Amino acid sequence: MKKISGEDFDRKFDDGEDVSDYIDWTTARRPNLEPVQLTVTVMLGTKLRLERQAKELGVSVDSLLEDWLREKLGAARPSAAE
Template sequence: MQKITAEEFDRKFDDGEDISAYVDWSKATRPNLEPVEMTVVVKRGTQLRLDRRAKELGLSRDALLEIWLTEKLEDQRKDAAE
């Protein structure tokens, strides 16, 4: 991995240059994307319907909830921006 100053790195990045040679991707992280646990209480019928839909889509219940919550929050963000 090559070394350069932070200022030069920023300039290259801002100019759209390839900065791959200056980054150790094995140590890279994506903030706020680490999994966290939550507890959600729903009625039994809702859980059964959720499990059925997740199975139809080939997903786990958690994956389906993550997708649906993310979509809903993005829709809310878009609506608020209008």
């Protein structure tokens, strides 16, 4: 891995240059992507419908809900609070 100052790194990044030679990918991480547990109470009928939909799509109920929540919250546009 090459060494570079933070200022030079920022300038190269802002100019659209490839900065991957300056990143240690073995320790890189993306913040706010750690899984957390969330408890939600729903009606039995809703749970059964979720399970049926997840099975049809070949995913877990957790994955289905995560995708739907991200979509509803507009994950493509993260807020300043994140």
